[in-house]
Amino acid sequence: MSVAHLLTVLENDEFIERIQKRPEAFIGTTGLVGLENLLVQxxxxxxxxxxxxxQGKIAIQLSRQQISFQVSSTRPLVFEQKQVDLEPPFLYLSVLQAFSKQVGISIDQEKQRTIFIYHQGQLKKRLLLPIEETQERIEVLFWPDTQIFGTESLSYMRVLQQCQQIAMLNPGLKILLTQEEEQKNLFYYPKGLSNYLFEKDNPLTRKAAPIIQAKQTELALVQFILSKNHAPQVQKTFVNGHYPSLGGTHYEGFLDGVVAAFNQFLEEQHYSLSVTADSFLAEFDFVLAITIPKPRYTDATKTILRNTELYEVVKEVVFDELQHYFQRHPKWLEQGRIEGNE
Structure with missing residues (x-):
């Protein structure tokens, strides 16, 4: 990220004004819910x-008047980010700028710290300071606009749940959340979706080992975990960390891929059973996490996603990965004791 590039993002008055006119398109709504959406985004x-x-770490600090984010890694940071379709790079920084009273950004790179302070969209201060540290680091401080979000403070527990979820969906990522001197939590889940499943539900009712699969395609990274459970409690799908509560084509593709893979293997093994979407949902916990570089929605605003191309990709990946798994572990179905339909 060059200094000129960052200035272009933060000082695009026309684009920022467009964001301010349509907050629902970028953060879903105003008030505390909108602020929580903005934080997650x-x-x-x-x-x-x-x-x-x-290899990354994000430290988040909450206070009554501001929120700070500090980004660091044991490896170099990626400062060059490309425009995706019509969406400019660092869109979330433009959104922060649009809904803030003040934004401060500090960049440590090549033994130099560059600091920008914006007040109501206007650059008020820019500093260049020499530093001894060689580690690259970015810090963002955000003073929310109370006319947009109100004066009530964010719920620490709500933010905690969101940070925990993001950490679980990104294996190995560390997220440190603090609230002044009162509370502090570190989230680190090296097993990712497996951690998500077992943190959210009691594993004592499970049968057989979970199936955990992941595959990168040209369109998306598809990851999923399935676990047989006579009392399923966890059935979640995520796209770019966002949970569309009403599902969508990605969810439909997942179910169709699962059902097709199970039924093909049951037929090959001469089981007198078949699986439907309903019978699968009655017997299995699962988590599906998809990452796509060109989302056709804005984070935290959609309750249902429609993307025909994504449906086909998810269905194919899930079917292929389960088919290969069953070929390697033919006894899994016996251990799982699928009830299905006679």
């Missing part, structure tokens, strides 16, 4: 700085 945006997320 910012964390997910900051992940783009990492070459490998499992």
């Amino acid at each position: 910012t964390i997910n945006g900051l992940l783009e700085f990492f070459i490998e997320k499992n």
Whole structure:
């Protein structure tokens, strides 16, 4: 990220004004819910700085008047980010700028610290300071606009749950959350989706080992975990860290891929059973996490996603990965004791 590039992002008055006119398109709503959405969107945006997320750390500090984010890694940070379709790079920084009273950004790079302070969208101070440290680091301080979000403070527990979820969806990422001197939590889940499943539900009712698969395609990274459970409690799908509560084509592709893979293997093994979407949902916990470089939605605003191309990719990946797994572990179905339909 060059200084000129950053200035272009933060000082695009026309684009920032467009964001301010349509907050629902960028943060879903105003008030505390909108502020929480903005926080989650910012964390997910900051992940783009990492070459490998499992080497990265994001420290978040909450106070009554400001929120700070500090990004660091054991590896160099990725400062050059390309425009995706019509969306400019670092969109989340423009959104922060649009809904802030003040934004401060500090960049440590090549033994130099560059600091920008903006007040109501206007650059008020710029500093260049020599530093001895060689580690690259980025810090963002955000003073929310109370006319947009109100004066009530964010719930620490709500933010904690969001940070925990992001850490679970990004194996090895460290997120440190603090609230002044009162509370402090570190989230680190090296097993990713497996950690998510077992943190969210009691594993005592499970049968057979979970199936954990991941595959990178040209369109998306598809990761999923399945676990047989006679009382399923965890059935979640995420796209770029966002949970569309009403599902969408990615969810439909997942179910169709699962059902097709199970039924093909049951037929090959001469089981007199078949699996439907309903019977699968009645017997299995699962988590599906998809990462796509060109999302056709804005984070935290959609309750249902529609993307025909993504449906086909997810269905194919899930079917292929389960098919290969069953070929390597033919006894898994016996251990799992799928009820299915006679």
